[in-house]
Amino acid sequence: MDAEFWRRKWESGSIGFHRADPNPMLVRHFAALGLAPGARVFLPLCGKTRDVGWLLARDCAVAGAELSALAVAELFEELGLAPRVTREGPLERWEAERLVVHVGDIFDLGRAALGAVDATWDRAALVALPEPTRRRYAAHLVAATAAAPQLLASYEYDPDARTGPPFPVPEAEIRALYAGAYRVVSLERRLADDAIGAAGVTESVWLMTPRGAPVTSR
Numbered sequence: 001m002d003a004e005f006w007r008r009k010w011e012s013g014s015i016g017f018h019r020a021d022p023n024p025m026l027v028r029h030f031a032a033l034g035l036a037p038g039a040r041v042f043l044p045l046c047g048k049t050r051d052v053g054w055l056l057a058r059d060c061a062v063a064g065a066e067l068s069a070l071a072v073a074e075l076f077e078e079l080g081l082a083p084r085v086t087r088e089g090p091l092e093r094w095e096a097e098r099l100v101v102h103v104g105d106i107f108d109l110g111r112a113a114l115g116a117v118d119a120t121w122d123r124a125a126l127v128a129l130p131e132p133t134r135r136r137y138a139a140h141l142v143a144a145t146a147a148a149p150q151l152l153a154s155y156e157y158d159p160d161a162r163t164g165p166p167f168p169v170p171e172a173e174i175r176a177l178y179a180g181a182y183r184v185v186s187l188e189r190r191l192a193d194d195a196i197g198a199a200g201v202t203e204s205v206w207l208m209t210p211r212g213a214p215v216t217s218r
């Protein structure tokens with residue numbers, strides 16, 4: 001799954017992962033992040049997800065990272081926003097109002113360019129990556145966001161039954177990747193009903209709060 005794989009997907013319109021609506025798991029669990037009005041939320045590997053518009057409509061600022069300039073152009077167009085585009089080292093920075101998208105390889109996006117974020121929403125980012133890239137990605141995400149609280153959506157299925165992406169990332173792997181930085185709590189686990197839609201696929205949502213942050217009772 002190199003950059004060409006994803007660019008070809010966008011160019012050919014093979015984007016079965018893209019939903020026409022805001023992700024129901026984000027809608028159901030966003031409040032669990034306990035964010036203040038105006039909070040800044042990071043969407044790694046954001047594509048042109050409708051979740052961006054949903055968060056902007058909730059007064060959040062949004063930062064994204066995405067390889068495909070075509071996806072990002074469509075994102076801004078669908079939001080009715082005209083981006084200012086500037087070079088940012090190996091990346092491009094597309095911004096308008098409360099939205100900034102860093103266009104290029106997420107591994108080139110450091111903490112300074114990303115800026116402070118209050119939370120991360122990972123939908124179809126971790127699960128889009130093969131092993132061992134997932135390990136590199138998880139460590140990079142923790143560093144780039146200074147371990148900002150995270151909502152993570154994942155999939156579980158028998159790896160012999162189908163090929164990724166999306167890849168199955170079960171609880172044990174999520175904990176192995178993130179338990180050093182976060183307390184990991186399961187919020188939901190159910191049969192998948194989104195585009196992946198295959199029998200025997202479970203989707204799960206995880207709340208990850210940085211170790212050291214006060215524990216709140218819910």
Ligand SMILES: C[S@@+](CC[C@H](N)C(=O)[O-])C[C@H]1O[C@@H](n2cnc3c(N)ncnc32)[C@H](O)[C@@H]1O
Nearest residue numbers: 006017045046047049066067105106123124128
């Ligand atoms: C499965 S899609 C998910 C998109 C979006 N999160 C959603 O829910 O619709 C994965 C996205 O990650 C992008 N991508 C893959 N590798 C990347 C990388 N190294 N850096 C930035 N974006 C990447 C792809 O272009 C693709 O749009």
